[in-house]
Amino acid sequence: MPFSLPREELMEPGHTACHGCGATLAMRYLLKGLGEKTVVSVPASCWAVIPGAMPYRSLDVPMIYTPFASTGASITGIRESLDLQGKEDYSVVGFAGDGGTADIGLQSLSGAMERGHNVFYIMYDNEAYMNTGVQRSGSTPFGATTTTTPLGKRRNFKKQEKKMVADLMIAQGVPYVATATIAYPEDLIRKVRNAKETEGPKFIQILTPCPTGWYFSPDETVEMSRLAVKTRIFPLYEYRNGMFKLTRPSEQLQVWEYLRKQNRFRHLNSTETSMIQEAVERRWSELLSRENRPR
Amino acid sequence: MKSMAQTKALVTGNEAAAIGVKLSDVRFISAYPITPQTTIVEKLAEMVANEELDARYVEVESEHSAMTAVFSSELTGVRSYTATSSHGLLYMHEMLHWTAGMRLPIVVSVVNRAIGPPWNIWADQTDSMNQKDTGWLQVYCESNQEVLDTIIMGYRIAEDRSVKLPLMSMEDAFILSHTSEPVTVPDISQVRDFLPEFDLDFTVDFKNPMGYGSYSTPDGPFMELKKDMADSMNKARAVIEKTYRDFSESFGRDYAGLTDNYMMEDAEFALVATGTLASTAKHVVNLLRNEGKKVGLVRVKFFRPFPSEEIVSSLKGLKGAGVIDRSLAFSDGGSLYSEVSASLYRKADVPLTGFVAGLGGRDVRVEEFRKMYEMVEEGSEGIRWINTKGGE
Numbered sequence: 001m002p003f004s005l006p007r008e009e010l011m012e013p014g015h016t017a018c019h020g021c022g023a024t025l026a027m028r029y030l031l032k033g034l035g036e037k038t039v040v041s042v043p044a045s046c047w048a049v050i051p052g053a054m055p056y057r058s059l060d061v062p063m064i065y066t067p068f069a070s071t072g073a074s075i076t077g078i079r080e081s082l083d084l085q086g087k088e089d090y091s092v093v094g095f096a097g098d099g100g101t102a103d104i105g106l107q108s109l110s111g112a113m114e115r116g117h118n119v120f121y122i123m124y125d126n127e128a129y130m131n132t133g134v135q136r137s138g139s140t141p142f143g144a145t146t147t148t149t150p151l152g153k154r155r156n157f158k159k160q161e162k163k164m165v166a167d168l169m170i171a172q173g174v175p176y177v178a179t180a181t182i183a184y185p186e187d188l189i190r191k192v193r194n195a196k197e198t199e200g201p202k203f204i205q206i207l208t209p210c211p212t213g214w215y216f217s218p219d220e221t222v223e224m225s226r227l228a229v230k231t232r233i234f235p236l237y238e239y240r241n242g243m244f245k246l247t248r249p250s251e252q253l254q255v256w257e258y259l260r261k262q263n264r265f266r267h268l269n270s271t272e273t274s275m276i277q278e279a280v281e282r283r284w285s286e287l288l289s290r291e292n293r294p295r
Numbered sequence: 296m297k298s299m300a301q302t303k304a305l306v307t308g309n310e311a312a313a314i315g316v317k318l319s320d321v322r323f324i325s326a327y328p329i330t331p332q333t334t335i336v337e338k339l340a341e342m343v344a345n346e347e348l349d350a351r352y353v354e355v356e357s358e359h360s361a362m363t364a365v366f367s368s369e370l371t372g373v374r375s376y377t378a379t380s381s382h383g384l385l386y387m388h389e390m391l392h393w394t395a396g397m398r399l400p401i402v403v404s405v406v407n408r409a410i411g412p413p414w415n416i417w418a419d420q421t422d423s424m425n426q427k428d429t430g431w432l433q434v435y436c437e438s439n440q441e442v443l444d445t446i447i448m449g450y451r452i453a454e455d456r457s458v459k460l461p462l463m464s465m466e467d468a469f470i471l472s473h474t475s476e477p478v479t480v481p482d483i484s485q486v487r488d489f490l491p492e493f494d495l496d497f498t499v500d501f502k503n504p505m506g507y508g509s510y511s512t513p514d515g516p517f518m519e520l521k522k523d524m525a526d527s528m529n530k531a532r533a534v535i536e537k538t539y540r541d542f543s544e545s546f547g548r549d550y551a552g553l554t555d556n557y558m559m560e561d562a563e564f565a566l567v568a569t570g571t572l573a574s575t576a577k578h579v580v581n582l583l584r585n586e587g588k589k590v591g592l593v594r595v596k597f598f599r600p601f602p603s604e605e606i607v608s609s610l611k612g613l614k615g616a617g618v619i620d621r622s623l624a625f626s627d628g629g630s631l632y633s634e635v636s637a638s639l640y641r642k643a644d645v646p647l648t649g650f651v652a653g654l655g656g657r658d659v660r661v662e663e664f665r666k667m668y669e670m671v672e673e674g675s676e677g678i679r680w681i682n683t684k685g686g687e
Contacts, residue, residue: 039499041367053515057506062499064370065508066363067389073360077325077367077375078499080351084322084373090501108363111356 006032015058020218022208025182033192038091041074045097046131071096072112075119093120098139126210134213138163144264166205176202177239183225215263227258300482308471311439313338315446318486323375325364329383358383362390374493381408395430400453401461408468409655417656418467420622432462433598435569439476457530553602555594562591568619579664603638611643617671621653628678652681
């Protein structure tokens with residue numbers, strides 16, 4: 001059954017993102033899924049820079065810029081304001097990076113989701129503070145070096161597990177939660193549309209590989225996204241009205257096939273790689289059991 | 296007479312603020328609770344619940360979010376309001392700059408409360424004096440009537456095309472916020488005639504999508520936009536005066552201007568104060584006048600824009616003036632003293648005494664005002680701490 005992507009383009013060419021930026025594809029597909037009746041609120045992040053300096057823009061929908069910790073509250077105010085003006089059919093989207101979501105924006109995100117506004121919160125996850133030059137975030141995975149977790153003499157790579165915000169959102173009772181990534185645009189757009197059909201708050205975490213901060217070649221962004229799914233490092237799931245569905249990859253690869261292609265992981269030895277493989281297996285079986293368990 | 300339609304009510308400062316919001320046709324309110332602001336937002340929530348006010352009320356999870364929510368709702372096209380105090384106002388600080396920079400004419404009530412540590416919930420203006428550089432207009436109210444009227448006039452001033460800057464209206468904790476006074480409540484139809492409908496010419500427009508607040512390079516319009524804010528702050532002076540005149544015509548209540556002078560015509564000495572300290576000061580001026588002392592009071596109502604010209608023309612030629620701060624800036628006393636001194640520089644050579652008084656709600660009684668006057672009369676210059684244990 002063929003699923004073609006919508007032809008409508010609401011993101012224009014001529015932006016200032018790095019070559020091979022995964023976050024630009026995430027925005028492009030998101031807007032294909034939502035259409036022109038959309039307003040986007042963006043905090044400090046790569047996407048505050050990508051559209052270019054004023055007066056330039058790269059989106060054909062209104063885009064509101066806010067300070068770092070603001071996204072959840074900003075979409076709250078926009079939603080209420082539009083509803084008061086009879087514009088209930090417009091989609092209100094917060095589009096924030098992993099630092100702006102997992103770290104400084106978590107309180108505001110959690111507040112907005114708890115209040116139940118009919119809003120989208122899209123976390124584009126490039127797994128570090130990329131706009132400021134690749135600093136560690138709560139969403140940086142175990143094993144990665146960043147500019148604030150430099151390897152040094154002490155093998156100072158990130159020693160903590162990735163904070164998985166989508167999992168937190170399920171635990172909080174958000175009615176629609178999904179993970180997606182840019183190598184699978186049909187899946188991503190389908191999830192955006194499913195989210196749109198779900199009343200109330202929706203949260204989608206999109207893995208957006210970053211050649212600049214993960215240190216791989218800019219022509220391999222989509223490949224990196226695909227490998228993240230096939231190695232089950234970043235499992236794709238959809239949680240909708242209490243039903244949890246996990247996507248089985250078409251083939252299962254070992255994590256080293258993903259890790260070895262990114263210089264942020266190049267220092268990992270076989271023990272550390274095995275630890276990551278084991279963590280992936282544990283999380284996968286936990287997610288599988290969630291699928292079988294009605295909530 | 297239009298003013299016949301007005302009714303009398305016995306209300307606290309916080310109730311007066313809520314009534315002002317209701318009359319100003321505010322459609323979106325977002326807030327986070329903090330003592331002593333709470334009774335404003337409780338009253339508003341009650342008005343919305345009882346369908347007395349056709350608005351949405353959203354309690355958010357922090358003051359940073361409250362300011363962000365009203366920023367976003369107003370940018371999307373709806374007149375918005377929030378209220379806070381003390382640490383809540385400090386937590387909003389980043390968004391205060393952002394809101395002013397985006398030229399959104401939001402009105403905020405600030406119940407002036409001390410900043411810890413130690414924890415202290417009583418009157419102190421350090422919280423809002425801390426925000427003097429954020430691009431907001433600032434009004435320090437003296438009575439519950441002024442609290443109510445300032446909300447209505449505040450929206451008109453802030454939304455004026457030549458201003459388009461947000462405005463914060465201050466009331467001293469408990470002294471106004473929780474104390475009842477008789478207040479004249481304007482009729483809503485009168486307010487409709489006085490306050491134009493909310494109309495922002497740069498709201499989010501789906502037919503003409505734009506970026507709202509994108510970045511500027513050093514050669515971009517950054518500096519020009521900041522200069523335009525500074526120009527608008529100056530233009531606000533004329534708008535404030537015109538609004539006061541029109542308000543007086545419509546409602547029969549006179550508000551002098553950026554400052555409020557009391558017994559200054561033939562004065563040789565003056566006290567300069569803000570908020571409710573000015574009320575006690577007026578009483579003391581009466582007492583001293585009865586004793587033959589030629590003293591008056593300059594109440595600084597607007598701290599932004601700062602009434603420099605009014606200060607110079609009021610104080611010029613005096614034998615001495617005492618500036619009373621209910622706030623601390625760790626520069627040289629409080630901010631009022633610094634700005635009054637700066638205004639006088641090369642324009643009037645008046646001996647100044649700076650007083651730090653009433654911090655954290657410490658009482659400032661008649662005898663303290665007398666003492667301050669005596670120090671001014673003696674020509675004691677510099678900064679004096681009033682009614683502190685362990686000396687001035």
